[in-house]
Amino acid sequence: MRSSSARDILLAHAIETAAPNEALPDAAHCATITHDTLHAIGSPNTKGGSASHAQFLNFMEQRAQRIIAASQLPEDVRQVWKQVPGIARWVPLAVLVGALVFGFCLHRFTDPHRVDLLAPSLLGIVLWNLLVYLWMLVSWVRSLLRSGRTAPVVLRPANASSAPVDAVGGWRGKLRARMPVAGGGGLRRMALAFERNWWLLSARARHAQWLLWLHLGAAMMAVGALASLWATGLTNEYQVGWESTFLSASMVQQLLNGIFAPVQWLLGAAPWSLADIESLRGWVSNSVTAPAVAERMAHLSRGQQWVIAYTALLGLLVIAPRLLCALWQGLRLAWLNRHVQLPFTQPYFQNLQRDFGGLAVTLHVLPYSFEITPERRKTLDAWIATQYGAGAHLVIEPALAYGAKLPSAASVAGKGADAAAVLLINMAATPEAEIHGELLQTARERWGQNAAIWLWTPDFAERNTGAPKRVQERRELWGEFVRNAGLVAVWVP
Incomplete structure (x- = not known):
């Protein structure tokens, strides 16, 4: 274009x-x-x-x-x-x-x-x-080694907060x-x-x-x-x-x-x-x-x-x-x-x-280490309708246990051309390099750098209604953690 x-x-x-x-x-x-x-x-x-x-x-x-x-x-x-x-x-x-x-x-x-x-x-x-030629050669080799690890561009809505x-x-x-x-x-x-x-x-x-x-x-x-x-x-x-x-x-x-x-x-x-x-x-x-x-x-x-x-x-x-x-x-x-x-x-x-x-796009959501209750499902449906339109179809996959590997069945392949795989993580958990880092790396290798990583925010926000600074710090922590994995975090809702 x-x-x-x-x-x-x-x-x-x-x-x-x-x-x-x-x-x-x-x-x-x-x-x-x-x-x-x-x-x-x-x-x-x-x-x-x-x-x-x-x-x-x-x-x-x-x-x-x-x-x-x-x-x-x-x-x-x-x-x-x-x-x-x-x-x-x-x-x-x-x-x-x-x-x-x-x-x-x-x-x-x-x-x-x-x-x-x-x-x-x-x-x-x-x-x-x-010396400049040598630096160019080193930069080119580094770019080859880091190929595909650059985080994708995220378009910011015009009505978003002005701080970022x-x-x-x-x-x-x-x-x-x-x-x-x-x-x-x-x-x-x-x-x-x-x-x-x-x-x-x-x-x-x-x-x-x-x-x-x-x-x-x-x-x-x-x-x-x-x-x-x-x-x-x-x-x-x-x-x-x-x-x-x-x-x-x-x-x-x-x-x-x-x-x-x-x-x-x-x-x-x-x-x-x-x-x-x-x-x-x-x-x-x-x-x-x-x-x-x-x-x-x-x-x-x-x-x-x-x-x-x-x-x-x-x-x-x-x-x-x-x-x-x-x-x-x-x-x-x-x-x-x-x-x-x-x-x-x-x-x-x-x-x-x-x-x-x-x-309509079909979203296969894979929750990690927490269950999707009817109340959470209702919140997800409402949020997805505002983001993807009323025609979006939501499929909740079986939840992964803490520390479990990403199953191959969760891949988009075989689920249809209009399907998209989503990894849903609860923001209430503290990101751990050995557990969550490996999970994100597997998702990126399997789904590419445009893999959908959603972070569930209501639970942590409700428990910290009187501490907005703590909620913001947790958001920044998870956002930086996901960016370091070469992916983009989407906050739900």
């Missing part, structure tokens, strides 16, 4: 979950819009497959556009919807120009009239980029600057929830965008240093050589041959000998003849040879790899903007799926 379509759907989600407001369509109006949209797109293909999924996406997109059109949103809120948050237009230009100027000045001020074999301005750029929203500072501060107070309290909260949800949903694309410009900036820094190297050589005669208090000629030989190995391989040249390095100890004139790096450079002076050698070195180890990384991130950014993944397992989208397909 394209990012523009996903933003429309997220805004519709914020409108439907916002507190009642005369500028927003009510639940009855939204139900009418759903009916009209289904009538407009015709009979859906309920047999599954990519065609059915594409139809469902089209249904959600058209429905979201109709809900937005039926809303009387102020202009400042509409601007929040239309203007996608991201890097300011001047930032990429500032990054490129700043990196170019920094690289130019770095070499200009450190080695103004010399080609230093151990030039800190040039070797520093190379070594820094090699306040915890996200960056996007909220930007939004406050973009939207004045004139938008009104309820509509402002709706816009905040919409932007917060989009900020979380577009995190991967935003990360790729930053990496794109950082790679281009690193390449421009190397270009700036080379520009200074060549520009200075037009009006000055370089002195070539090296000097060091602590490094011997043999150590310099090994260092330079190690760093310049890609250039020597490209030019088909043999490594520098100890005699070559010894002849350049101190500073010699540019015009003095020296052993060539390769036969094709035999007619060049010392300074020209080393200028070309450093140009090839930065081109091979910095400019070319950084441009390739920038190209990869640009392609990745374009792909992510065209394939935004919405959390379809959440109740809002499950309800739309039920309306679209004409089939």
Whole structure:
């Protein structure tokens, strides 16, 4: 799904979950819009497959556009919807120009009239980029090891408490600057929830965008240093050589041959000998003849040879790899903007799926270490009706004893395409890594990272009616425990 379509759907989600407001369509109006949209797109293909999924996406997109059109949103809120948050237009230009100027000045001020074999301005750029490549490799390996453990995005309703929203500072501060107070309290909260949800949903694309410009900036820094190297050589005669208090000629030989190995391989040249390095100890004139790096450079002076050698070195180890990384991130950014993944397992989208397909979802609830009494069943039925719609069918599986393993029969497989497995845990229990941790890990391995984990709250809340802080602490404890397992907790009711 394209990012523009996903933003429309997220805004519709914020409108439907916002507190009642005369500028927003009510639940009855939204139900009418759903009916009209289904009538407009015709009979859906309920047999599954990519065609059915594409139809469902089209249904959600058209429905979201109709809900937005039926809303009387102020202009400042509409601007929040239309203007996608991201890097300011001047930032990429500032990054490129700043990196170019920094690289130019770095070499200009450190080695103004010399080609230093151990030039800190040039070797520093190379070594820094090699460290970055190593860090990228380590990060890539870590991402492979942690594949599938990232907690899914949780869309926050617009009428939810503002405390968790306040915890996200960056996007909220930007939004406050973009939207004045004139938008009104309820509509402002709706816009905040919409932007917060989009900020979380577009995190991967935003990360790729930053990496794109950082790679281009690193390449421009190397270009700036080379520009200074060549520009200075037009009006000055370089002195070539090296000097060091602590490094011997043999150590310099090994260092330079190690760093310049890609250039020597490209030019088909043999490594520098100890005699070559010894002849350049101190500073010699540019015009003095020296052993060539390769036969094709035999007619060049010392300074020209080393200028070309450093140009090839930065081109091979910095400019070319950084441009390739920038190209990869640009392609990745374009792909992510065209394939935004919405959390379809959440109740809002499950309800739309039920309306679209004409089939009610069947929820197989597996209680853990507590029984579902008729009173609890009544509470569950009422809560599920508000979350999944009146057509949702609830099946209570036999309760698991404390410490028991998750049975294979509880898997969604074999229960029908419209079935969803749910693990119901009583919040009154204290989470234990050996018991509950293993249970959640099994649920995640069996049902995936979108496994439904419900936490039953009434029992603990009723026993602590006079201690709301204790209830909140228990909620935070369980929420963090489930998040650490790579899952999302849903509080019932």
